[in-house]
Amino acid sequence: MAQAPIQFDRASGALEGANAWERLAALALVLGSKVASNFSHRGYNMCANLLRTTLPERGIQVKLNDDAVFEFPYGDGYWSKLLNRSFHYEDELELLFQDSADVDYTLLDCGANYGYWSVLVSSKPFGSHKAIAIEPSGQNYPKLANNARINGNRFETMKCAIGAARGTARLSGTKHEAFSIAGDQSGGEEVPVIALDNLLDDGKIAPGGKYLIKLDVEGVEIEAMKGGARLMQGDSVLLCEEHGNDPKHTVSRYILDQSLKLIVYDPRSHRLETVTDLSILDRIKVSTHVGYNVFGTASAFWLARMEALNAKAARRVQ
Helix, strand or coil: CCCCCEEEECCCCCEECCCHHHHHHHHHHHHHHHHHHHHCCCCHHHHHHHHHCCCCCCEEEEEEECCEEEEEECCCCCCHHHHCCCCCCCHHHHHHHHHCCCCCEEEEEECCCCCHHHHHHCCHHHCCCEEEEECCCCCCHHHHHHHHHHCCCCCEEECCEECCCCEEEEEECCCHHHCECCCCCCCCEEEEEECHHHHHHCCCCCCCCEEEEEECCCCCHHHHHHCCHHHHCCEEEEEEEEECCCCCCHHHHHHHHCCCEEEEEECCCCEEEECCCCHHHHHHCCCCCCEEEEEEECCHHHHHHHHHHHHHHHHHHC
8 A cells, every 4th residue: 555645844844754764865855956956956856866766655745835735756856846945946937827816817737747837826825726737648647637636626637738730649758847749759658639729629718718828848839839829819828948958049939930929037137028139048048958938928918917017026126
């Protein structure tokens, strides 16, 4: 019988249900994250995954806030950074989601992995929003479904990939956070593919709604955008990953080519900046092994919200 998950509260730092070795491992994972944060966490995942091989197989449930619990395998290299209470996962997205708590929107969590953002956005402190978590991997999907279950099944899950049109593709990769349908199609797992606009066709979402679309699709961002052309004409924002190892800024260039506004969080100004010259990304993308979030939208509503968010940030700095 599987052991009950370890419990960790990010607010208090309390770790419950862990044995002595698991507690020592937690200290190592936290210290490793604090040191590695000076190098954009380069090497952390590999070291944590090595440590994981010495641990018994069990889950850890991290209490993200009073209404959000996120479970993953204990020692997982990608998610164990959450044990470091000073670590913030994609903080520019959290900033936007927190500020949008009062907006009636739906999160489309594409490439949801284990469902971190769906868990958080559907929680009360973030506005209890509707979320649809979309994940193609047969390895990841049960963990996503489990996170929906332990949070009261308050968000919907779908097992499929996002692409330009309906069909099938082969999903491959060695890291759960980086499975992709891009590249070599000869191996891997066959998965169904839908387009973002099919969610409108199938009645999953309504025309005229407000949407934040987290697009973490590992190399098929442009195909996914092609499949969401109708959705992007309305009150939607694409939250895309711009790869640090892409000096051509391919994703951002495509967003601008679609006559969408391109916005990026500039850590120097602490503002969401509208990008007209892609050279700003040369300065922001300082690490080749990580991704940087950029936002694309044609929505006057969301652009106004981001301007208001900048004004709030300016007041906080003063």
